[in-house]
Amino acid sequence: MILKKSKITQGQLMFFVIQSQVGVGILSLPNKLQATAKGGAWISSLIAGLAVQVIILILWALCKRFPSDTIYSFLPKITGKFLGKLLGFAYIVYFLFSVSTVLAFFADVVGRWVLQTTPRWALLILTLFTCAYLVKENLRVIARLFVISSFTIIVIVILSLFGYAHANITYVFPIMEAGWGEIIKASNAALFPLVGYEVILVIYPFVEGKSSGKLKAASLGSLVISLLYTFEVFTSLIIFSPEVMPAISEPLLYMLKGFSFQIIQRIDLIFLSLWIFIVSTAIVSWLYMATAGLGHFFHRGEHKKAVPYVVFIVFILAMIAQDPAITDLYDRMIKILHYTFVVGLPLILLIFSYLLRKKEAQAR
Numbered sequence: 001m002i003l004k005k006s007k008i009t010q011g012q013l014m015f016f017v018i019q020s021q022v023g024v025g026i027l028s029l030p031n032k033l034q035a036t037a038k039g040g041a042w043i044s045s046l047i048a049g050l051a052v053q054v055i056i057l058i059l060w061a062l063c064k065r066f067p068s069d070t071i072y073s074f075l076p077k078i079t080g081k082f083l084g085k086l087l088g089f090a091y092i093v094y095f096l097f098s099v100s101t102v103l104a105f106f107a108d109v110v111g112r113w114v115l116q117t118t119p120r121w122a123l124l125i126l127t128l129f130t131c132a133y134l135v136k137e138n139l140r141v142i143a144r145l146f147v148i149s150s151f152t153i154i155v156i157v158i159l160s161l162f163g164y165a166h167a168n169i170t171y172v173f174p175i176m177e178a179g180w181g182e183i184i185k186a187s188n189a190a191l192f193p194l195v196g197y198e199v200i201l202v203i204y205p206f207v208e209g210k211s212s213g214k215l216k217a218a219s220l221g222s223l224v225i226s227l228l229y230t231f232e233v234f235t236s237l238i239i240f241s242p243e244v245m246p247a248i249s250e251p252l253l254y255m256l257k258g259f260s261f262q263i264i265q266r267i268d269l270i271f272l273s274l275w276i277f278i279v280s281t282a283i284v285s286w287l288y289m290a291t292a293g294l295g296h297f298f299h300r301g302e303h304k305k306a307v308p309y310v311v312f313i314v315f316i317l318a319m320i321a322q323d324p325a326i327t328d329l330y331d332r333m334i335k336i337l338h339y340t341f342v343v344g345l346p347l348i349l350l351i352f353s354y355l356l357r358k359k360e361a362q363a364r
Contacts, residue, residue: 006206010217012143013207017197017221019146020285022153022228022278024105025193027250029229030236034245037186039172042234044183048190049226055343056197056218062350063204064211065359071201072296078349078358085297087345091201092293094341096310098195099286100317101330103127106279107318108327113253113272124318128311131280135287136304139206142284149281152274153228159271160235163255167238192335193229196282197222198342202289287314 008016033041066074071091076084107123115123134142176183200218207214236251248254256268288303291310295303321327353359 006138006140007208008140008143008203008206010207010209010213012140012147013200013203013214014217014221014224015147015150016143016199016203016285017218018150018153018224019278019281020196020199021194021222021225021282023102023193023196023282024109024279026229026232027109027252027275029190029193030233030251031245031249032189033186033233034237034242036178036189037183038178038242039175039237040178040183041186041237042172042230043175044186045190045230045233046226047184047187048194049223049230051187051191052194052197052222052226053219056200056222057215058343058347058350059198059200060204060211060215060218062346062353063200063214065350065353066205067211068205070203070205070292070296072293075349078353078356088293088297091341092290094337095286095290095293096313097317097330097337098334099283099290100314100321101334102279102286103283103314103318104321104327104330106276106283109250110272110276113250114269120322121319124315127280127283128315131284131287132307132311134284135291136307139203139288142288146281146285149277152278153224156271156274156278157228157231159256159267159274160232160252162267163235163239167235168241169238171239171241172234172237190229192338194222194225195338195342196285199285199289201346202292287311290314 029045030041033044037044063071066077069077072088075087075091078084079087103124106127107120110123111118111120134145178186197218200214204214207217232252236245236255239255240248240251245251253268253271256271287307287310291303291306294306294310295301299305321330
């Protein structure tokens with residue numbers, strides 16, 4: 001039974017999806033897409049956003065059949081008790097590994113740009129302790145903070161607009177230089193910075209209202225982030241020439257570093273401060289997904305009791321990823337896991353739920 005104090009509105013679901021999707025990828029995405037798609041990199045970002053909308057539709061259709069259950073409780077109803085529990089633990093591992101990867105990249109960026117002499121372990125502990133303080137609260141409290149923090153995205157867009165003072169639109173031409181094949185190939189790389197929408201597998205039963213409204217809220221939230229990423233990719237393309245872009249790992253930060261005002265000397269640090277806040281909420285979302293699963297299996301649904309050991313596991317995994325080779329390995333693994341647990345498995349479960357006529361009686 002879901003307590004009323006844990007329920008969230010459909011509007012809060014939209015902001016939950018927004019904050020879950022905004023992550024470290026926004027900084028390096030322009031560089032990665034331009035390397036493959038050239039001037040058509042922004043099109044790759046749009047294609048990835050469209051693909052995400054299709055995946056959200058699959059996840060929603062699956063959750064709609066079990067409106068009172070999270071993925072941890074409806075898996076046994078589809079696959080049987082033993083396999084359902086096994087898959088539930090597999091999802092927990094996926095969420096733990098995902099948040100560890102996000103945290104590792106987050107520590108790398110902060111360590112390079114702001115706190116160069118701060119030990120990595122200190123950055124990880126400070127971030128995890130701050131996030132853990134919020135994760136132990138009920139979903140409504142988390143959602144309320146996510147609503148407030150989403151407005152910082154507007155400030156990020158405004159700061160990015162400063163770059164248009166030195167924009168050169170000719171840098172994106174010819175748009176189809178790489179060809180449709182490479183543009184579509186690059187959209188695969190754009191898909192992974194958009195992860196986070198799978199949070200609906202865990203929070204769907206906590207959202208008030210009809211299923212159609214939940215779909216609209218999740219889709220709108222993902223659309224906002226897709227447009228934001230496309231805007232930032234396009235902005236980077238018209239600021240840096242095609243010759244310079246491959247040498248710049250975080251184009252947005254380099255762009256803002258070149259601007260200063262009489263009062264404010266380092267706009268890039270303001271951008272990073274907002275970005276740190278936003279990425280922290282994404283980490284909170286991933287931590288919640290993992291603790292919700294462990295709470296379901298070991299603490300009778302009380303996720304906050306699972307927070308301490310989830311934080312410990314994530315800290316260890318993030319510390320391991322100090323070497324660039326390990327970081328690359330994490331990156332490759334997360335792509336495989338994403339396709340498995342967010343695309344492939346939910347689609348198979350949806351098909352089986354229809355074939356076996358498995359659904360909740362009150363599903364609507």
